[in-house]
Amino acid sequence: MTTTHLIRAAETTDGTRTDVLVRDGVVVELGTGLSAVGATVTDADGLLLLPGLVDLHTHLREPGGEGSETVLSGSRAAAAGGYTAVNAMANSSPVADTAGVVEQVQALGERAGFVTVRPIGAVSQGLAGTHLSEIGAMARSRAAVRVFSDDGSCVADPLLMRRALEYIKGFGGVLAQHAQEPRLTEGAQMNEGALSAELGLGGWPAVAEEAVIARDVLLADHVGARLHVCHVSTAGSVEVIRWAKSRGIAVTAEVTPHHLLLTEDLVSSYDARFKVNPPLRRAEDVEALRGALADGTVDIVATDHAPHASEAKCCEWDAAANGMVGLESALSVVHHTMVDTGLIGWADVARVMSVTPAAIGQVAGHGRPLAVGEPAELTLYDRQVTRTFSTEHLAGKSANSPYLGRVLPGQVRATFHQGYATVTDGAVVESEIVARAARLVESAAALAAAEEAIDR
Numbered sequence: 001m002t003t004t005h006l007i008r009a010a011e012t013t014d015g016t017r018t019d020v021l022v023r024d025g026v027v028v029e030l031g032t033g034l035s036a037v038g039a040t041v042t043d044a045d046g047l048l049l050l051p052g053l054v055d056l057h058t059h060l061r062e063p064g065g066e067g068s069e070t071v072l073s074g075s076r077a078a079a080a081g082g083y084t085a086v087n088a089m090a091n092s093s094p095v096a097d098t099a100g101v102v103e104q105v106q107a108l109g110e111r112a113g114f115v116t117v118r119p120i121g122a123v124s125q126g127l128a129g130t131h132l133s134e135i136g137a138m139a140r141s142r143a144a145v146r147v148f149s150d151d152g153s154c155v156a157d158p159l160l161m162r163r164a165l166e167y168i169k170g171f172g173g174v175l176a177q178h179a180q181e182p183r184l185t186e187g188a189q190m191n192e193g194a195l196s197a198e199l200g201l202g203g204w205p206a207v208a209e210e211a212v213i214a215r216d217v218l219l220a221d222h223v224g225a226r227l228h229v230c231h232v233s234t235a236g237s238v239e240v241i242r243w244a245k246s247r248g249i250a251v252t253a254e255v256t257p258h259h260l261l262l263t264e265d266l267v268s269s270y271d272a273r274f275k276v277n278p279p280l281r282r283a284e285d286v287e288a289l290r291g292a293l294a295d296g297t298v299d300i301v302a303t304d305h306a307p308h309a310s311e312a313k314c315c316e317w318d319a320a321a322n323g324m325v326g327l328e329s330a331l332s333v334v335h336h337t338m339v340d341t342g343l344i345g346w347a348d349v350a351r352v353m354s355v356t357p358a359a360i361g362q363v364a365g366h367g368r369p370l371a372v373g374e375p376a377e378l379t380l381y382d383r384q385v386t387r388t389f390s391t392e393h394l395a396g397k398s399a400n401s402p403y404l405g406r407v408l409p410g411q412v413r414a415t416f417h418q419g420y421a422t423v424t425d426g427a428v429v430e431s432e433i434v435a436r437a438a439r440l441v442e443s444a445a446a447l448a449a450a451e452e453a454i455d456r
Helices: 071-080 099-112 135-140 158-169 194-199 206-223 235-246 257-261 264-269 283-295 330-339 346-361 431-455
Strands: 004-011 017-023 026-031 040-043 048-051 053-058 083-088 116-119 174-177 227-229 251-255 378-388 407-417 420-424
Touching (some): 004 378, 040 420, 053 071, 053 346, 071 420, 083 407, 099 116, 099 431, 135 158, 174 206, 206 235, 251 283, 251 346, 257 283, 283 330, 330 346, 330 378, 330 407, 420 431
Parallel strands (some): 004 040, 053 083
Antiparallel strands (some): 004 017, 017 026, 378 407
């Protein structure tokens, strides 16, 4: 079966307008005035064409946390936000610390068909931080894991961290660290400072993040391994990373949309939608993070999409779970905080939300240039509209968004994954239709491989 889409009059990140003809998952022609018999036509006049977004930090919760999210529901949320690939963190139940679990997660993503789901493997068994997980087995598995993280917990033991860096270096992987010194953050409920003292909440000091990053960039340099720093949240962390990069250390870093926009002042409401780890910081930290993303010290935006069932958030602050959903709103928040402020342009947005995260995570076929022969992983974005963000804009199972009721710019109008539509006219395509399209792509790929084998 041939799947053909014609996108008409889209604007690229360099300001040019073009038609895009997609057939069987690949861009086959670019130009103006294109036509194709039987093609599904998308009118993209006035819409921005971006490479499909790639998230390096997503919590899909399955297996074990299906009450908050599943691979299917999280994939739908990702597509709604313009994403075509996500990297699923390992803190599921059971933990993704074996080849069997990461292969299960990948298979669930393939069956859903909305995005490429790349599992992240745990660094330590059970995220306990005492013994290394089955790193080699996960790397050799069908899932071919290349990113490892104990996110949600810090790899606090320096010896275990060194051993993990050495092991992962052997096959060109990357270790993504959740930088949080546990002894300095016991009982922490929010950013440490004058406001935490005023509210009587336990403080999470900036140095608890900065000290771990400083240790780990030195370990990465000593070993010669690749380090990625998750959800950087303080101005001091920015300076440590900037210093490490000036020394040529192989470190990359991410910032979340919420740390680019929201500040600790919101905690005064005791609304648990604003409870997150690392916590919302000072306005000065937000400013430093925006500058660091603009100048390249921080490499990418990653959502840290962390869905929770309502009972985990609709409760007292100290009992509430940490985390926010962010896939559906991330592009709008970056638009608001980085583009509307003049700090970066749309080509930079493509770099920090698609090209570079795909490169760090080694997600093949994503973050590619718009060119004939390239995979059709594409997003169409309307920059002209604004919307009051509401639960109607959420496509996952959980509603713990910090942006509910906030006016945000922009709206994803269409998302194409493997050449078929997962979002059209701003609405997520029905799951059965997407799953059927994914099976057709899989069958076509298997047939092509069989024909190639015969020809050899």
